[in-house]
Amino acid sequence: MAKTILFVDDSASVRQVMTTTLKREGYDVITAEDGKDALSKLDGKKIHLIISDVNMPNMDGLTFVKQAKLLPAYKFTPVIMLTTETAASKMSEGKASGVKAWIVKPFQPPHLLAAVSQLILA
Amino acid sequence: MPKKKEQGNHLAIEGEFTIYTVGELKEQILGALLANDEFEMDLSAVEEFDAAGLQLLIMTKKGASALNRKFRLTGCSAAVLSLLDLSGLASFFGDSLTYAKSKEAIA
């Protein structure tokens, strides 16, 4: 059964590239353009991994992750944050919210795929 | 949410047997173990099975022997079997599995 990834990023081009890349690896991909949009996609369907940007309009990535973790269906879902934020405070805030990996932008798609594969091998 | 058919000493788990469901399942299993001399689980309809599910299954098996109860697995889905295989714990459940298989064979 293909595993489902929710990919949240405000850049359309990044979403496009990553959707293609992840699908090629056999994952199902749902995309959202900001935290708010992403929350609305969390309607109870099974999601195996969330990959989210930090700096986004409407709702930032950390707020979104915290909200998502409050939903029973997603409280154990692993999260990878894509970010240029390397501030330690953000990191620890994220860690407390269950963020497993921080990948600093600009990242190489293979790098992200390796992280994805370590967390939820298809 | 896993769907389950409960008949006292028989528990059939369907769909997800993972971290998302173990909290609820544990209480049922523990209750059933305490209340019955024999306990059966049917995992043939489990679609997702992870380490948390496996761990609960181990607890069940260990708990049964600690309480001196009989525990049987009456059926395992591919997802369950594959993880039992990977974990090397197939033999740990050996007698229960054998029973399940022979029961299937009889049936």
Added chain:
Amino acid sequence: MIIPDDYLQTFVVECKELLEQMEESLLVIEKDPTNPDIINAIFRAAHTIKGSAGLFGLEFIVEFTHTAESVLDRARSGEIVINSNLTALFIAVHDHLATLVEHVVEGSTPSTETTDFGKRLTAQLEVYLGKEIKEVSFPPVQKLNVSEQSSTGDQVGADHWHLSLRFGTDVFRNGMDPFSFVRHLSKLGTIVQLVTIIDAIPSAEEMDPESCYLGFEISFRSEASKTDIDNVFNFVRSDCEIHILPPNSKISEYQKLIQELPEQEMRLGELLVNCGTLTPDELKRVLQVQSEISTDEPQRPIGEVLVEQQMVSPPVVEAALKKQEQVREHKKAEANLIRVDADKLDELINLVGELIIAGAGTSLIAQKAGMADLMESTATLSRLVEEVRDSALALRMVQIGATFNRFQRVVRDVSKELGKEINLVISGAETELDKTVVEKIGDPLTHLVRNSMDHGIEPAEVRIARGKPVKGTLKLNAYHDAGSIVIEVTDDGGGLNKAKILSKAIERGLVDENANLSDKEIYNLIFEAGFSTADAISNLSGRGVGMDVVRSNIQALRGRIELDSVEGQGSTIRIRLPLTLAIIDGFMVGVGDTTFVVPLDMVVECIELRAWASDEGDGQYLNLRGEVLPYRRLRDYFDTKGEVVRRENVVVVRYGEHKAGLVVDKLMGEFQTVIKPLGQLFKGEKGIGGFTILGNGEVALIVDVPGLMTQIEHEKDSRE
């Protein structure tokens, strides 16, 4: 991606620094090829350059550095040893990286030629990554194991990795499934046997189903590196106890593993046997060692035992220690250092200079006004300003060590080129001098070092014949002396041939045939313009540039160069430089209407001419308490106008070993002077080193004492 220029600037500066470190490490690694500090420094340089280049989208650097980094990573983990071939290769890699960074500076892309060269280097590097070459490149761990096996039989037979994992309780809650790591691991090789450790699962009543109590013992066959295997557990690292033992590990390593795992030793032994990692017989030995250790030497730190018994592949322990040290070093450096643009420092020093001038102005006014309170206050002020000046100047001071270390490379390269064995000995590396001076001293110093190696140090046969050690020695030394920094280049070569130099100098018309010159004067003739020409006569003839160019470079820094030599035993070239170019403590003197400033460091004493000294009668020499001292009247020398005074004074100055008297009208006392360079118009003026603006707005000329002295000696020579 568009990157702001100043980011790129930071990148370039960083790269250059890293390359410098890389080079330094490469030059010393041959002496100590397994030193983890050195290997790590080289690795870190490559790694960081690659990382930041990636950020800037400089693919040509990323691509080239990648292979180098991989090879270095293998060196770091002890899989390959950095031998001289590899060192040479990495020096080429370093040079190529420097070229690539230059392209970044210029904003150009590398030419096909450069790219091809890079590809050739990459191909050579890849040899060190290939399996078939493995045997050639001395994998230390395996070698060690082979010998160990025959001598002590201390290792286990199984040729697979052994992984012990104990997951933390929050692993599930953090969204991770231990089995996903196992599945990922099987991408890198074959899982021979996996045993799930369920011992830690509590009783059914107490168990929290969302907590993880699992562990794995895994035997794993793979060609992957330890790093690759380790990377699989990146996400679970903080939540998991991970032990990875390479194939054919020592019995004692299992002993250590057993010590560190939570389960009972018999249970663990059973697990290891179940995994096929240990045979029952090996297990017996493991447990034996275990009990011996625990009774006899319970206090020994594990690391020590490990190293002593040579049982861990050295990188395991080193990696851990290294990591700690790296973090510590990094933190320390971060805490203590601020990177400041040199221009900002210059600006600060400039302002301090202005402050000094303004302060002097205020003092003057206070004096004129005769207000004691104000004078006292300005005195305090100027003392503080002086301290500020010193601190500001100290900011610009750097140790000469980095410059000296660069010569490791020069000496290495040139000695290979010349086929001579030459050892470089550095001392006084911690001696500090102004950054601008350091920057400008590099070229002349390189020239001198090359010269000494080329013409000073004899070929091996000659050295043997002369009863000297075959290996020549070149010394670089630095120290502070009387407000100057002295840099010495010493060789133990053949020394200079006086007779040849003298005859050459006479032939060139540099000295009179009948001149009576001291040895030192003869040696220093080689610095005269017109002496050093294409047909090399002296042992120190230059290649391309003459020694006179070196001297004028040094003089441009207000410095002086001289040479000592003992025939057959070697030469020492001594460069004397001011510590800083920006500000000096001056001694102000008046001649007629003009004010001059003499650098205070060089002033020995001030005396009244008539009272204490007398003219020898030729207008050239003074008799100073019996000492014959050359002197000049600054009035004559600079053709100064203004009223003649009756009581003239002599300022006795010293520079190096020379002393001279400067006759002036008035002594005006100490004065802090900001040196402003002379404009083009006055560039040719001998004896003037710059000017400064006085508090009252007037200009004072700064006497270039070394220049003046050279001039005096010159006149003396030509008269004789």
